[in-house]
Amino acid sequence: MGDVLSQVSEAMAQAVKTAGESVVRVEGRRRLPASGILWSDDGLVLTAHHVLHHDDEIGIGLPDGETAPGKLVGRDPSTDLAVVRVEARAGKPARWMELDQLQVGHLVLALGRPGKTVQATLGVISALGESWRTPGGGSVERYLQTDVVMYPGFSGGPLVGMGGEVIGLNTSALVRGVSLTIPVPTLRKVVETLLTHGRVRRGFLGVGAQPVRLPGALAERLGQETGLLLLSVEADGPAEKGGLMLGDTLLALDGAPVRHLDELLGMLSGERVGTSAKVRLLRGGETKELKVTIGERP
C-alpha cells in the first residue's frame, strides 16, 4: 500500500537528513535558540540577524551534538543576515541550488535546529519574483515567498529542495506574517561583504520622509507627481550639514527623481558613502539645489 506516497515520504526524510548535516543551532538570545546554516568548511555559519540579541557569547550547536563558541563576523540588518565563525570542525557545508531551477508550486522543506535534533516542515513555493528592496533598504536578488509555517526557532534555517539542496535562508522577521527566503545569490554577496568589511555599508542622509503629491503646475514642469516631504532631520546628520530643513520636499538626487522612499533608498548604496550629491528640493514654493555629502548609516 502507498507506493508513491511511501517513496515521496522517504525521499523527503532523506532530504532532511542530507541538508540537516549543515543545519546548526544558534544560541544568541535568551529563551529559545534559533537556527543557522553551515556555509563553508572553514566554519562560517550563516544565520538571521534578528535572532542574535548579543554580539558575544554566541553558542553554535553542531549536528554531532557538541556546542562550540561562535564569534560574530558581522551582521546586515537590512537583509536580516549575520555571519558567525565557529572554530570547531563543524560538519558538512550546505549544497546550494541555483534559483533558475525553481518554480512556483515546487515542494520545499524548511529546516531548523532549535533543539538538539533537526526539525522540518513542508510547504510550496508561493511566489518567485524579481529583485526587491527590504523595508530596511537591503537589496535581494529574487523575491522568494513560501507557505511554510515558521515554527519558533526556525529563523536562520535553510529552505531545502526535494534533493536536499539549500535554496536560501528563511526569516520570519523581514516582513511580518510572511515566510520569506533570502536566496543564495544574496547570501553570497552579503557573506563576501561582511568578510571584507565586517558590515554592509549603506548610504545615509539622516532624514525621515514621506511621499507627498506635488502642486499641479510644478508636477507638470518637473515630470514627476510626488516628492519626499522631510518629517525629521537628524541633528548633525549629513542632510542637516548640507542645509536641508524640516518641511523641505526632496525632488531629485543627482538629477534622478525621488518619488517614493524606495527610490531614495535605492540611491543610498554603500558606494556613495562619502561622495557629494546634488539635492533638488522644494522650499516655500521655490525649487532649490543644495550639495550634501552622503554619510554612512550607523
Add this chain to the structure above:
Amino acid sequence: MAALLKRLNDELAELAATARASLVQIQNGGHGAGAGTIWHADGLILTNAHVADHRQLRITIPDGRTLPARLLAHDPALDLAALVVDAKGLPVMSLGDSRRLSPGQWVMALGHPWGVEGALTAGVVIGMGKPIGGPISRGEWVTVSLHLRPGHSGGPLVDVDGKLVGINTMMAGPDVGMAVPVHVVKAFLRQLLGKQSD
C-alpha cells in the same frame, strides 16, 4: 507527471479509507465527540484521558453501533485512557514504530474535527522527543505540521503505510500538532496489564 500526482491522491484516499475503519467516535455527554483508536479486536479502545474524563461514555464503532464503554485505566500525565466495549472482531490497525519516525516524513491524522466525521488531515513530522521550552516540557511526543482540532483527540496518527504511530492529543501553539507516540502507548498498556496480573 500528472499521473504521478493522481496516484499519490489515490493512495492517500485508500489510506484514509483503511485507517478510518479503526477510528471510533466517543460521546462523553458533553457537546461534540472525541475520537478513539481500536487497539484490539475484542473491544479495547485507546483514547486521550481528557476525552475519557466522564462517567457515561458511549462509543460508536465503525459498523454504526453505539455501545456503552467501560474505563479500564487512565493516566492524565500521559493523557492516555484505555476503554473496553462489548464487541468482537473489530478492525485493528497495525502498529508502526514511532521511534523510527524522522522529520520530513508524511503522516495523517484522523478524527472528527469540529464534528466532521472521519476527517483526514495530512502533514509532515516536524520532530520527536521532548519539546524544548514552550508550555509542554514533559513526556515524549511526535510533533507534526498539521492542525488538530476539538474532535481529533484520541484518534490515530498514521504513517504512509497506514500504520499507527501516535494518538492525536493537542496543539502546542497555533500550528504545531502533538501526538503521543505509539511506543509510549505500548508502555502504558504493558504497565496496565502488568498491574492486573498482580
